[in-house]
Amino acid sequence: MSNLHELLTLETLPIDETYVDKLKALLKSGIPATYTIEQAAAFEAGKEDEKAPASDTTPLHVLVRSLPDQMTSAETDVVLEMMDILFEYGAGWNFLDYENKSPGDILCERGLSNGNALYERVVDAGVSAELLLRKLNDDIEFLEDDEVEESEAEAEAGAEEESKQQIVDVPQVEATTGDTAEDQDVYLQADLEYTSNALVTKSNKDGVMMDWETGIMQLARDTMFKYASSGEAVVLNIGFGMGIIDTFIQERNPTKHYICEAHPDVLKHMREQGWYEKPNVVILEGRWQETLSALLDKGDVFFDAIYYDTFSEHYSDMLELYDTVVGLIKPEGVFSFFNGLGADRQVCYDVYKRVVEVDVQNYGMRCDYTTVPLPVNPNWEEVRRSYFACDRYYHPEIRFV
Numbered sequence: 001m002s003n004l005h006e007l008l009t010l011e012t013l014p015i016d017e018t019y020v021d022k023l024k025a026l027l028k029s030g031i032p033a034t035y036t037i038e039q040a041a042a043f044e045a046g047k048e049d050e051k052a053p054a055s056d057t058t059p060l061h062v063l064v065r066s067l068p069d070q071m072t073s074a075e076t077d078v079v080l081e082m083m084d085i086l087f088e089y090g091a092g093w094n095f096l097d098y099e100n101k102s103p104g105d106i107l108c109e110r111g112l113s114n115g116n117a118l119y120e121r122v123v124d125a126g127v128s129a130e131l132l133l134r135k136l137n138d139d140i141e142f143l144e145d146d147e148v149e150e151s152e153a154e155a156e157a158g159a160e161e162e163s164k165q166q167i168v169d170v171p172q173v174e175a176t177t178g179d180t181a182e183d184q185d186v187y188l189q190a191d192l193e194y195t196s197n198a199l200v201t202k203s204n205k206d207g208v209m210m211d212w213e214t215g216i217m218q219l220a221r222d223t224m225f226k227y228a229s230s231g232e233a234v235v236l237n238i239g240f241g242m243g244i245i246d247t248f249i250q251e252r253n254p255t256k257h258y259i260c261e262a263h264p265d266v267l268k269h270m271r272e273q274g275w276y277e278k279p280n281v282v283i284l285e286g287r288w289q290e291t292l293s294a295l296l297d298k299g300d301v302f303f304d305a306i307y308y309d310t311f312s313e314h315y316s317d318m319l320e321l322y323d324t325v326v327g328l329i330k331p332e333g334v335f336s337f338f339n340g341l342g343a344d345r346q347v348c349y350d351v352y353k354r355v356v357e358v359d360v361q362n363y364g365m366r367c368d369y370t371t372v373p374l375p376v377n378p379n380w381e382e383v384r385r386s387y388f389a390c391d392r393y394y395h396p397e398i399r400f401v
């Protein structure tokens with residue numbers, strides 16, 4: 001273990017300013033804030049040239065694992081200062097250690113989550129890192145061709161490092177390129193299957209929609225009709241899936257109920273189920289990226305409520321959707337979406353909760369969340385992998401300020 005790691009085990013109590021001074025001195029001497037226990041062990045064994053180990057137990061992990069169960073507020077302030085210094089020197093908020101845990105996961109596990117100053121500091125760091133990384137990625141687009149090549153080479157060199165740090169483009173579930181959960185073209189060509197309680201991809205059993213979300217869909221429908229009278233509302237749902245939210249919407253008898261759906265198997269199912277015959281339903285066949293642009297161009301429909309819940313899309317798609325939503329929603333309208341952003345880890349879920357707040361503010365909108373405990377425990381056995389690992393759901397309600 002290096003001097004830095006040793007310091008962060010907080011052996012000597014109370015935790016006072018001497019820790020801050022020592023930490024600064026070590027980092028100033030050139031020890032990276034990302035120096036891992038695994039790297040230190042390899043160095044001690046004379047094997048530092050070998051392939052990097054898979055886990056990254058960083059100084060921040062050591063610090064949060066070493067926190068005493070009881071701390072005075074003065075000690076908490078010192079730890080916060082130490083965290084600030086580590087972040088200032090480049091500590092990553094979401095590196096995963098030998099137990100596949102990020103510093104935020106460890107704090108959660110220790111009961112120090114929402115509202116706890118140390119946890120909130122990790123979330124703050126996550127939000128800043130995500131926004132900054134996105135900005136850096138965006139800026140690359142404006143470079144000249146030769147500069148782009150240079151930047152790409154630099155980016156490639158740093159890609160391995162970055163991939164451990166960022167969730168810039170959060171998919172609904174973690175997935176690899178070319179699979180149905182990650183690649184929309186692959187998904188739209190895959191065969192789907194309706195089971196008794198889910199919609200899945202036939203070949204690899206990705207859960208496109210599952211009925212454990214029914215309570216969430218009802219909550220979303222209630223939000224859609226919160227500001228408009230049922231008989232007069234014109235609403236839009238993007239992504240039909242199992243039709244759970246659309247069935248709830250029909251209970252309120254809206255004037256017009258638009259449904260945008262891209263997958264041919266889902267459209268076939270909708271036809272079989274009589275959705276095309278419903279007098280107040282308008283079906284927009286195709287990807288929202290195309291069908292909603294056409295609506296925008298026509299300029300004769302504006303919605304009281306828009307709900308978004310698709311599959312195999314990323315947060316970058318949502319960023320694009322915000323542009324469309326502000327053009328299609330009435331000034332007093334409401335926008336909501338199935339919030340699975342980063343939901344495979346509580347800390348990522350908390351970071352993305354805040355990222356959305358920041359992003360919609362840029363459109364003069366405000367996002368308020370209702371936190372609800374998960375209505376039922378999802379049964380993940382019938383699908384390939386779980387896409388929601390948190391014990392609570394943050395239901396978003398977004399409106400113009």
Ligand SMILES: C[S@@+](CC[C@H](N)C(=O)[O-])C[C@H]1O[C@@H](n2cnc3c(N)ncnc32)[C@H](O)[C@@H]1O
Pocket residue numbers: 208209217238239240241242243244245246260261262263266286287288289309310311312313
């Ligand atoms: C999670 S399901 C929606 C579930 C729905 N909220 C319900 O209550 O059953 C996602 C749906 O979005 C559709 N979809 C995926 N990408 C889309 C896109 N770009 N445009 C329109 N629909 C899309 C999928 O085919 C799928 O039917």
